[in-house]
Amino acid sequence: MAFGSSVGQTFFISLFVGEIRSDFNLSHGGFGALYTAATLVSAVAFLWLGKLTDRFDLSLLSALTLAGLSGCAALMASANSLGMLCLALFGLRLFGQGLLSHVAITAMGRWHSNKRGRALSVATLGYPAGEAILPILVAFSLTLLTWRGVWVGAAVGMIVIMLPMLLWLGRLVRVRGLDRPQNDNTESEVRTRQSWTRAQVLRDPRFYALLPGLLAPPFAITGVLFHQVHLVETKSWALAAFAACYPLYAISATAAALGAGWMVDRVGATSLLRFYLLPLAFGLALLSAVDAIHAAPAFMILMGASAGGATVVLGALWAELYGTEHLGAIRSLSVSLLVLSTAIAPGLMGLLIDSGLGLEPQLAILSVYVFACAIVFAAMLPSLLAERSPPMRA
Numbered sequence: 001m002a003f004g005s006s007v008g009q010t011f012f013i014s015l016f017v018g019e020i021r022s023d024f025n026l027s028h029g030g031f032g033a034l035y036t037a038a039t040l041v042s043a044v045a046f047l048w049l050g051k052l053t054d055r056f057d058l059s060l061l062s063a064l065t066l067a068g069l070s071g072c073a074a075l076m077a078s079a080n081s082l083g084m085l086c087l088a089l090f091g092l093r094l095f096g097q098g099l100l101s102h103v104a105i106t107a108m109g110r111w112h113s114n115k116r117g118r119a120l121s122v123a124t125l126g127y128p129a130g131e132a133i134l135p136i137l138v139a140f141s142l143t144l145l146t147w148r149g150v151w152v153g154a155a156v157g158m159i160v161i162m163l164p165m166l167l168w169l170g171r172l173v174r175v176r177g178l179d180r181p182q183n184d185n186t187e188s189e190v191r192t193r194q195s196w197t198r199a200q201v202l203r204d205p206r207f208y209a210l211l212p213g214l215l216a217p218p219f220a221i222t223g224v225l226f227h228q229v230h231l232v233e234t235k236s237w238a239l240a241a242f243a244a245c246y247p248l249y250a251i252s253a254t255a256a257a258l259g260a261g262w263m264v265d266r267v268g269a270t271s272l273l274r275f276y277l278l279p280l281a282f283g284l285a286l287l288s289a290v291d292a293i294h295a296a297p298a299f300m301i302l303m304g305a306s307a308g309g310a311t312v313v314l315g316a317l318w319a320e321l322y323g324t325e326h327l328g329a330i331r332s333l334s335v336s337l338l339v340l341s342t343a344i345a346p347g348l349m350g351l352l353i354d355s356g357l358g359l360e361p362q363l364a365i366l367s368v369y370v371f372a373c374a375i376v377f378a379a380m381l382p383s384l385l386a387e388r389s390p391p392m393r394a
Contacts, residue, residue, distance in 0.1 A: 001062050001066075001100050001101070001103060001104035001123075001126065001166070002100075002101065002104045002123055002124055002125070002126025002127050002129075002130075003126035003127070003129050003130045003162075004066055004069065004096075004100055004126075004158060004162050004166075005069075005096045005097060005100040005101045005104070005126075005127075005130075006096070006126075006127070006130030006131065006134055007069055007073055007092065007096050007154050007158065008069060008072075008092040008093055008094075008095055008096010008097045008098070008100070009096060009097050009130070009131075010097075010221075010222045010225050010226050010342060010346075011131055011134075011135065011225045011246075012130075012134055012135075012138070013035075013089070013092065013226075014225050014226045014227075014228055014229075015135060015138045015139070015243075016138075016147045016150075016151075017031065017226070017229055018229050019146075019147040020085070020147070024082060024085060027350075027354060028227070028230060028350040028353050028354055029347070029350040029351045029353070029354040030350075031346075031350070032226070032227075032346040032347040032348075032349065032350025032351065033347040033350070033351070034082065034085065034086055034089070035089060035226070035343075035346045035347065036343045036344060036345075036346055036347030036348075037086065037343075037347075038086050038087075038089035038090040038093060038343075039089070039090075039093045039097075039339060039340075039342055039343030039346075040340060040343040040344075041090055042090050042091075042093040042094035042097075042098055042339060042343075043098075043336045043337075043339035043340045043343060044336070045094055046094060046098040046099065046102070046332060046335065046336050046339060047332055047333065047336040048332075049094075049098075049099060049332070050098070050099070050102050050328060050329065050331065050332020050333075050335060050336065051198075051328055051329045051332055052328070053102065053103055053106045053107075053327075053328030053331075053332075054325075054326060054327070054328035054329055057170075057174070058103055058106065058107045059166075059167075059169070059170025059171075059173050059174060060170065061099075061103055062100065062103045062104070062166060062170065063163060063166050063167055063170060065095050065099045065100050065103060066095075066100060066158055066162060066163050066166055067158075067159070067163060068091065068094075068095040068099075069091070069092065069095035069096050069100060069158060070154075070155045070156075070158040070159045070163070071091070071155070072088055072090075072091030072092045072095060072096075073088075073092065073151050073152075073154045073155035073158065074151070074152065074155040075087065075088040075091065076088035076089075076092065076148075076151045077148045077149070077151035077152045077155065078148070093339065093343075097339060097342070098335065098339055101335075102328075102331060102332060102335055104123055104124075104126070105120065105123070105124070105311075105315045105331065106327055106328050106331055107123075108120045108123045108315065109315055109316065109318070109319045109324060109327055109331075110319075110324050110327055114265075115265055116264065116265070116315075116316050116319060117260065117261040117262065117263070117264025117265040117269070117312060117316055118261040118262060118264075118265055119261075120257075120261055120264070120311070120312045120315040120316060121257045121258045121259075121260060121261025121262070121264075121312050122258075122261070124257050124308075124311040124312060124315070125254055125257065127253065127257075127307075127308075127311060128249070128250035128251070128252075128253035128254045128257070128304065128308065129250065131246055131249055131250045131253070132246055132247045132249070132250030132251070135243045135246045136243065136244070136246065136247075138150055139240060139243050141153065195322070195323035195324070195325040195326065195390070196321075196322035196323060196326065196330070196390040197326050197329070197390070198326060198329040198330050198333055200322075200390040200391050201322055201330055201333065202333075203391050204388075204391075206321070206380070206383055206384060209376070209380055210273075210377075210380070211337065212373055212376070213273070213277060213373030213374070213376055213377050214314065214334070214337075214338070215337060215338060215340075215341040216277065216280075216341075216366075216369060216370050216373050217277065217280055217306055217307065217310050217370070218338045218339075218341045218342045218345075219341040219342065219344065219345045219366075220280060220284060220345070220363075220366045220370065221280070221303060221307060222341070222342040222345040222346065223345035223346060223348075223349040223362075223366075224284075224287070224303075224363070226345065226346040226349070226350075227346070227349055227350065227353070227359060228242060230353060230359060231287075231359055234358065234359055234360065235291050235293075235295075236291070237293055237296065241293060241296065242296050245296045245297045245299075245300040246300065248297050248300045248301050248304065249300035249301070249303060249304040249307075250304065251301075251304070252300070252301040252302075252303075252304030252305050252308065253304035253305070253307050253308030253311075254308060255305075255308070256276075256279075256304065256305040256306075256307075256308030256309045257308035257309065257311055257312050259309075260272060260276070260308065260309040260312040260313055261312050264312060264313065264316045268316075268320055268385075269312075269313045269314075269315075269316040269317040269320050270317065270320060270321070270381065270384040270385055271381065271385070272309065272313050273313060273317070273377040273380075273381070273384070274374055274377040274378035274381060275309075275374075276305075276306055276309035276310055276313050277306060277370050277371075277373055277374040277377070278306075278371075278374055279302040279303070279305035279306045279309075280302060280303055280305075280306035280307075280370055281367050281370040281371045281374065282302050282367075283298070283299045283301075283302030283303045283306075284299075284363045284364070284366050284367035284370065285363075285364065285367040286298055286299055286302070287299045287360075287363050288360045288361070288362075288363035288364040288367060289360075289364070314334070318330050318331055318334065321384070322390075349362060
């Protein structure tokens with residue numbers, strides 16, 4: 001599921017930005033605004049659909065989501081109007097970035113109570129695997145096929161290869177009882193002690209204090225990757241050279257995820273919050289200040305460290321703070337806000353580029369902001385570690 005979600009992620013879609021803008025005669029800001037609108041609507045839809053993970057079989061839900069993602073990839077391949085393009089982008093963002101990732105992380109957070117961090121770190125290896133393999137595969141495929149042909153291949157591959165595999169694995173999960181918590185006593189204690197509803201979370205001041213820092217990485221990473229073609233043109237780099245750095249991103253994200261998973265099980269996700277933003281802050285500062293090509297691999301490594309750590313830390317954070325009984329609903333709220341940040345980034349940064357504010361000064365501003373968020377997380381640690389009961393329901 002984590003690997004399959006790549007088709008709806010910004011890093012994959014952004015590989016076709018040049019061709020899409022050319023076919024539909026769109027500027028940087030125009031396509032960014034279209035992408036923002038589609039992602040924003042998907043975030044609103046996901047806020048409701050994400051709750052389904054608390055009510056339905058997760059294996060079946062993931063299979064239906066993968067089928068929907070394949071259909072949207074086919075729609076992208078056949079899009080011949082701005083309306084069809086916007087609808088395809090909406091579906092890709094909803095099913096890929098939203099639901100498929102959400103089901104994967106929710107399943108690990110719910111099924112593994114004692115070793116949640118390590119379970120999340122293993123499951124999320126699908127993300128860096130996709131980020132390492134797919135850009136190179138797409139770059140090669142574009143030498144043989146049109147960009148629409150590549151999307152046809154993605155749609156067929158999900159139905160022919162990934163869907164049967166997912167159905168088979170889902171059957172094993174149900175037959176072997178793996179979809180039940182491994183430690184019923186521990187899980188019961190957690191639910192009794194700190195199970196919050198989504199409405200109760202919305203009344204917790206800590207949730208709002210966490211949001212600026214949690215939304216910073218998806219905003220920054222999405223903005224950079226979406227405008228990577230403009231970035232390499234600004235830096236006078238070759239796109240192929242920049243794309244060749246994605247494996248470094250994947251390796252870094254993998255190492256960070258595995259390390260974070262081990263640390264989450266030892267000290268908790270809340271204790272790691274103050275650290276996972278720092279690599280991204282340094283990477284953004286480096287990318288804004290250095291024009292030499294060696295900045296690209298360094299940035300990919302630093303960005304990967306924060307991205308890998310974020311996946312595991314945020315996957316465990318809500319279970320630690322608010323319990324697992326309503327984990328799907330709570331995660332759908334947080335993920336909707338994360339998707340909202342990724343919706344704003346391409347359009348806002350594209351409009352700023354069109355207005356004359358280059359990408360490099362934007363990255364410098366983002367670097368300062370991410371540093372500030374890390375400081376806020378450190379200051380919040382005592383409040384996050386203090387055990388709190390959910391407020392009385394209205």
